[in-house]
Amino acid sequence: MMAKDQGENPRPRVTIQDVARAAGVSVSTVSNLLNGRDGRMRPGTSRRVRQAIVELDYQPSDVARQLRTGQGRMLGLIVPSVANPFWADLAHVFEAEALRYGYQVALCNGERDPDRERAYVEDLWTSGVRAVILGSSLPSLSHLMPAIRRGLRLIAFDRETIEGDDQSVISVSVDNRVGGFIATRYLLLLGHRRIGFITGRVETISRRQRLAGYQQAIHEAGVQFTKELIWEGHSTEGYVDIESAKLVKQGIVALLELPDPPTAIVTINDIYAIGVMAGVRERGLTVPTDVSVVGFDDIVLSSLVDPPLTTVSQPLTEMARFAIDVIRGAHEISPDTRTSLVVMPRLIVRESAGSPRPASTLAPPDTSESA
Amino acid sequence: MMAKDQGENPRPRVTIQDVARAAGVSVSTVSNLLNGRDGRMRPGTSRRVRQAIVELDYQPSDVARQLRTGQGRMLGLIVPSVANPFWADLAHVFEAEALRYGYQVALCNGERDPDRERAYVEDLWTSGVRAVILGSSLPSLSHLMPAIRRGLRLIAFDRETIEGDDQSVISVSVDNRVGGFIATRYLLLLGHRRIGFITGRVETISRRQRLAGYQQAIHEAGVQFTKELIWEGHSTEGYVDIESAKLVKQGIVALLELPDPPTAIVTINDIYAIGVMAGVRERGLTVPTDVSVVGFDDIVLSSLVDPPLTTVSQPLTEMARFAIDVIRGAHEISPDTRTSLVVMPRLIVRESAGSPRPASTLAPPDTSESA
DNA sequence: GTGAAAGCGCTAACAC
DNA sequence: GTGTTAGCGCTTTCAC
Numbered sequence: 001m002m003a004k005d006q007g008e009n010p011r012p013r014v015t016i017q018d019v020a021r022a023a024g025v026s027v028s029t030v031s032n033l034l035n036g037r038d039g040r041m042r043p044g045t046s047r048r049v050r051q052a053i054v055e056l057d058y059q060p061s062d063v064a065r066q067l068r069t070g071q072g073r074m075l076g077l078i079v080p081s082v083a084n085p086f087w088a089d090l091a092h093v094f095e096a097e098a099l100r101y102g103y104q105v106a107l108c109n110g111e112r113d114p115d116r117e118r119a120y121v122e123d124l125w126t127s128g129v130r131a132v133i134l135g136s137s138l139p140s141l142s143h144l145m146p147a148i149r150r151g152l153r154l155i156a157f158d159r160e161t162i163e164g165d166d167q168s169v170i171s172v173s174v175d176n177r178v179g180g181f182i183a184t185r186y187l188l189l190l191g192h193r194r195i196g197f198i199t200g201r202v203e204t205i206s207r208r209q210r211l212a213g214y215q216q217a218i219h220e221a222g223v224q225f226t227k228e229l230i231w232e233g234h235s236t237e238g239y240v241d242i243e244s245a246k247l248v249k250q251g252i253v254a255l256l257e258l259p260d261p262p263t264a265i266v267t268i269n270d271i272y273a274i275g276v277m278a279g280v281r282e283r284g285l286t287v288p289t290d291v292s293v294v295g296f297d298d299i300v301l302s303s304l305v306d307p308p309l310t311t312v313s314q315p316l317t318e319m320a321r322f323a324i325d326v327i328r329g330a331h332e333i334s335p336d337t338r339t340s341l342v343v344m345p346r347l348i349v350r351e352s353a354g355s356p357r358p359a360s361t362l363a364p365p366d367t368s369e370s371a
Numbered sequence: 372m373m374a375k376d377q378g379e380n381p382r383p384r385v386t387i388q389d390v391a392r393a394a395g396v397s398v399s400t401v402s403n404l405l406n407g408r409d410g411r412m413r414p415g416t417s418r419r420v421r422q423a424i425v426e427l428d429y430q431p432s433d434v435a436r437q438l439r440t441g442q443g444r445m446l447g448l449i450v451p452s453v454a455n456p457f458w459a460d461l462a463h464v465f466e467a468e469a470l471r472y473g474y475q476v477a478l479c480n481g482e483r484d485p486d487r488e489r490a491y492v493e494d495l496w497t498s499g500v501r502a503v504i505l506g507s508s509l510p511s512l513s514h515l516m517p518a519i520r521r522g523l524r525l526i527a528f529d530r531e532t533i534e535g536d537d538q539s540v541i542s543v544s545v546d547n548r549v550g551g552f553i554a555t556r557y558l559l560l561l562g563h564r565r566i567g568f569i570t571g572r573v574e575t576i577s578r579r580q581r582l583a584g585y586q587q588a589i590h591e592a593g594v595q596f597t598k599e600l601i602w603e604g605h606s607t608e609g610y611v612d613i614e615s616a617k618l619v620k621q622g623i624v625a626l627l628e629l630p631d632p633p634t635a636i637v638t639i640n641d642i643y644a645i646g647v648m649a650g651v652r653e654r655g656l657t658v659p660t661d662v663s664v665v666g667f668d669d670i671v672l673s674s675l676v677d678p679p680l681t682t683v684s685q686p687l688t689e690m691a692r693f694a695i696d697v698i699r700g701a702h703e704i705s706p707d708t709r710t711s712l713v714v715m716p717r718l719i720v721r722e723s724a725g726s727p728r729p730a731s732t733l734a735p736p737d738t739s740e741s742a
Numbered sequence: 743g744t745g746a747a748a749g750c751g752c753t754a755a756c757a758c
Numbered sequence: 759g760t761g762t763t764a765g766c767g768c769t770t771t772c773a774c
Contacts, residue, residue, distance in 0.1 A: 011521065015767055026745045031769060042743065057517065063443070063499040064767035067434050067750050073498060074445070074477070081463060083671050088459035092452060095480055104498060106445070107478040109466055127444060127475060128434040146428065150382065245675055271675075278677040300454050301672075304616055304642075306649040386751055397761045402753055413759065435751035438766045746773080757762075 014058045022052035034060060066128055075327065076124040076132030078108040078117055085299045086269060087135060090157070090316055094133065097320040101328060112136050112202060114143040121147045131327045133157050139205060141165055155323050158314075159205050161340050170326050171340040172319045176206045179312040179345035180213025180266065183294045186310075186347055187264040188221045190355045192292065194229065196255045196262035198272055200244055201233040207268050210296060214266055229262055231255055248275035249282065256283055256291075263291055263356040270295035270302045270311055277305070277352065292353035308350035315343055385429045394423040405431060437499055446698065447495040447503030449479040449488055456670045457640060458506060461528070461687055465504065468691040472699060483507050483573060485514040492518045502698045504528050510576060512536055526694050529685075530576050532711050541697050542711040543690045547577045550683040550716035551584025551637065554665045557681075557718055558635040559592045561726045563663065565600065567626045567633035569643055571615055572604035578639050581667060585637055600633055602626055616646040623650035627662070634662055634727040641666035641673045641682055648676070648723065663724035679721035686714050 016034075020027045025045060032038060033049050052058070066072045075098055079087035095105045106129060108120040117136065121144050124132060131153040134144070141148075141156070148154055148166050156171040187195050197214050199207050211230070218225050231251035233244065248267075252275075255262055267273040273295030277287050287293055287307060295302055298313030322341045325331050331339060387405075391398045396416060403409060404420050423429070437443045446469055450458035466476045477500060479491040488507065492515050495503060502524040505515070512519075512527070519525055519537050527542040558566050568585050570578050582601070589596050602622035604615065619638070623646075626633055638644040644666030648658045658664055658678060666673055669684030693712045696702050702710060 013767085016769095017767080027768080028746080028770075029744060032744085035769080040743065045743075057521070059493070059497050059521070061438075061499065061767055062497050063434055063438050064750090065769075067432075067438050067752090067766090068768050068770085070750080072434070077478075082453055082459045082466075083456075083463040085454075085456060085459065085672070088453045088456070088462075091459075091462075091478060092454040092480055095453075095478055102494075104477050104479075104494065106475050107448075107462060107466055108475075109463055122430065123473075123475065126430050126433050128432065150428070150430070275675060278675065281677050301456075304646060304649065305676075306652050384751085387753095388751080398752080399754080399762080400760055403760085406753080411759065416759075432751050435766090436753075438750090438768090439752050439754085441766080744774085746771105748769105748771090750768090752766090753764100755762105755764090758760085 013061070014056045016058075016060065018056055019049065019052045019058050022056060023048040025049060072128040072130060073103050074106055074124075074127070074129050075103045076106050076108060076120070076129045077135070078110045078120055078132060079135040080112045081109045082107065083109075085271065085301050086297045089297075089299050090135060090320070093316045094320040094323070097317070097324045101324060103324070103327070110134075110136055112138065112204075114138060114140075118143040118147075121152065125150065125152055131155070133323055134159075136204070139203065141169060153327060155326055157319070157323065160209075160342060162205065172323050173206070173340075173342055174314040174319070174345045175342050176209035176345075177213040177216070179296060179314075180210035181217045182213075182345065182347045183266045183296065183312050184214045184217035185221070186349075187266065187292060187294060187353060188217060188223070190264070190292065190353060192262075192264040192356050193223055194260060194262040194264070195223075196229045196231065196252075196265040197267075198231045198248060198251050198255075198265055198276060199233065199268045200248075200272070210268050228258060229255065245271045245275040248272045249279035252276045252279035253283065256280070256285070264353065265291060265293045267293065267295055270297045270299045270309060273302075273309055273311065273352070274305055277307075277309075288352050288354035289357065292356070294353050298348050302348075303350065307352050310350045310353040311348050312345045313348045314345055318343060384432070385427045387429075387431065389427055390420065390423045390429050393427060394419040396420060443499040443501060444474050445477055445495075445498065445500045446474045447477050447479060447491070447500045448506070449481045449491055449503060450506040451483045452480045453478065454480075456642065456672050457668045460668075460670050461506060461691070464687045465691040465694070468688070468695045472695060474695070474698070481505075481507055483509065485509060485511075489514040489518075492523065496521065496523055502526070504694050505530075507575070510574065512540060524698060526697055528690065528694065531580075531713060533576065543694050544577070544711075544713055545685040545690070545716045546713050547580035547716075548584040548587070550667060550685075551581035552588045553584075553716065553718045554637050554667065554683050555585045555588035556592070557720075558637065558663060558665060558724060559588060559594070561635070561663065561724065563633075563635040563727050564594055565631060565633040565635070566594075567600045567602065567623075567636040568638075569602045569619060569622050569626075569636055569647060570604065570639045571619075571643070581639050599629060600626065616642045619643045619646035620650035620653065623647045624654065627651070627654055627656070635724065636662060636664045638664065638666055641668045641670045641680055644673075644680055644682065644723070645676055648678075648680075658723050659725035660728065663727070665724050669719050673719075674721065678723050681721045681724040682719050683716045684719045685716055689714060 016027050016030050020030045030049055038046050077094055082088045082091055098105050110117040125147050133155045135157040154169050156169055158173050159171055160173045161171045265276050267276055273293050276293050280287050280291050295309045295311035298311045302309035302311050387398050387401050391401050401420055409417050448465055453459045453462055469476050481488040496518050504526045506528040525540050527540055529544050531544045532542045636647050638647055644664050647664050651658050651662050666680045666682035669682045673680035673682050
């Protein structure tokens with residue numbers, strides 16, 4: 001079952017030597033031109049070289065170039081799974097930003113598994129990748145330390161730097177606590193008092209912080225915090241968030257069966273919010289009339305679902321741009337400078353959240369302040 | 372604004388030389404071990420080398436290796452946009468299959484733009500990528516010919532090879548005509564007679580074929596084909612499908628305003644189907660009671676929406692596996708062998724399609740056959 | 743302004 | 759069984 005040497009006629013590679021010969025110059029002249037050092041080059045020379053390049057359809061080899069210079073153009077992007085629309089959106093935006101500076105993006109689905117993440121990072125390093133964006137807010141980064149010590153530049157996305165992280169780790173993140181806070185406060189202002197919170201089993205820094213923001217808002221509003229309104233998922237769910245969105249239906253159903261059920265729900269991401277909405281409908285209830293729901297992330301899809309989702313948005317483009325800037329070295333990095341970026345989330349008001357029905361709990365809507 | 376040479380202490384690269392020296396052998400011995408040629412190696416030697424590798428934390432450089440052998444481990448994947456869940460699912464599956472054989476995947480969002488596709492392909496080639504999967508069923512592949520002539524192995528996904536394609540282009544695709552056919556026939560069997568078809572402006576081979584399948588089913592059922600039931604989108608829509616899903620709402624609304632509106636809709640992908648369902652609801656109607664809808668692709672999301680979408684599934688894993696096999700050279704390729712793969716789609720029955728309400732058109736449901 | 747030559751880290755003859 | 763060595767295609771001093 002030996003592989004045939006298929007398509008035997010690809011022409012042999014055109015090298016810088018060939019171009020030099022065709023143009024009647026030396027390789028260094030060609031190289032100089034290629035690298036923009038043609039300032040004081042005789043016009044004739046430059047022209048001949050350029051012409052030879054076109055005529056021979058010459059493509060410089062980045063492989064050789066990288067071996068020589070140590071500089072590569074490939075960036076790693078590790079996300080839990082691109083099948084999750086949030087990470088797909090990030091991949092989309094990040095790739096676009098990378099492209100602007102001539103970088104290419106190697107996509108890795110880490111599944112939130114430290115072993116896989118480590119394997120990817122080692123593999124990428126081997127392939128000459130020297131910078132990777134890690135989208136996974138696993139609490140520990142220790143599995144990546146060997147690579148970091150070797151010189152890998154790691155940028156953590158959606159995960160603020162915490163105590164114990166290596167000095168060299170830069171992070172880009174939305175302020176998740178604020179995000180949880182504004183989502184919850186919005187519902188509070190709408191008049192809700194029984195507000196549920198739905199999260200997943202997998203413990204990440206960002207999820208913890210979104211919950212903290214929720215609690216803070218509840219507390220500041222003088223509402224009693226109740227643990228029964230927090231649903232955390234089961235222990236057997238898969239790592240890939242998107243699949244666990246089905247499980248979330250159970251969560252909302254459980255919450256709705258409470259003696260005093262919530263009139264509004266905050267979720268830790270839009271996919272969960274979509275699952276929640278489906279669960280609500282399955283109970284014969286309506287969003288937002290019977291229960292309001294607020295998501296997180298503002299994935300592209302969230303404006304498409306029915307009803308369009310009110311959610312907390314992350315400025316992905318800005319975040320991706322910062323990451324690329326760090327990689328390019330356009331930002332000063334020094335031990336005593338705050339080089340991590342924490343951007344502010346924004347509440348996107350659409351139609352999945354409204355005032356509770358008058359018939360329900362206490363206090364009438366208090367809309368004196370607006371988010 | 373000069374970039375600081377940040378993190379100045381990464382240790383210098385450990386090379387095969389260092390390992391050889393540490394183990395007291397020559398580089399070729401180390402190389403032999405690395406490449407599995409350690410069959411007749413003295414156990415002691417092998418052990419010493421292995422130990423040196425671990426102790427020095429040696430990582431072979433794929434860059435050097437590729438320069439030498441011409442063999443790379445990076446594959447290109449060009450999709451219209453990962454923000455579109457279908458392509459995200461493909462990227463997920465493809466990356467997983469690639470990983471099994473040690474390949475890495477460079478992700479490119481071509482936006483269905485021939486110029487971008489060409490630029491990506493040239494760039495990938497420069498980076499040493501020698502095989503790319505192209506997910507875009509643009510009718511012509513001519514913009515990629517220069518790279519193909521240079522020796523690039525191109526695998527077209529979701530696009531059967533057509534007249535005029537280069538010999539060396541392999542394709543992997545679902546039988547889109549059959550897909551359109553079974554979707555439509557299913558609705559016909561449920562008793563629908565007025566069946567709409569919603570597609571986008573961008574002309575692709577796969578879309579054309581899905582429509583052809585629809586027409587064939589209509590015709591075989593002896594139902595009159597009506598052009599007014601086909602909605603094709605506007606000319607100003609963006610290239611990225613997902614955004615145009617909003618536009619699709621206009622399409623369904625237009626169809627529903629017809630004097631004799633359709634009782635069922637076939638769409639060319641699940642995102643459109645989701646848009647259609649939202650449009651139906653916006654009109655105060657219900658899916659599937661008032662109008663049935665069938666999607667295409669069976670993206671992960673389609674089982675999550677409400678109601679769960681009845682759709683035509685593409686066996687992505689199988690398709691990705693074939694693509695990787697071709698790249699690995701595990702399939703014989705010869706001019707007279709059919710090396711393209713056309714797999715059969717399958718109808719996934721969920722809840723978005725049902726019988727038309729008795730009150731409506733003619734003939735009662737005829738369920739003598741089942742899809 | 744242009745060229746000669748060394749070498750990035752590795753593989754694979756070929757020699758012993 | 760293991761070592762020596764020639765390059766893969768490029769960049770970059772350093773001469774001229």
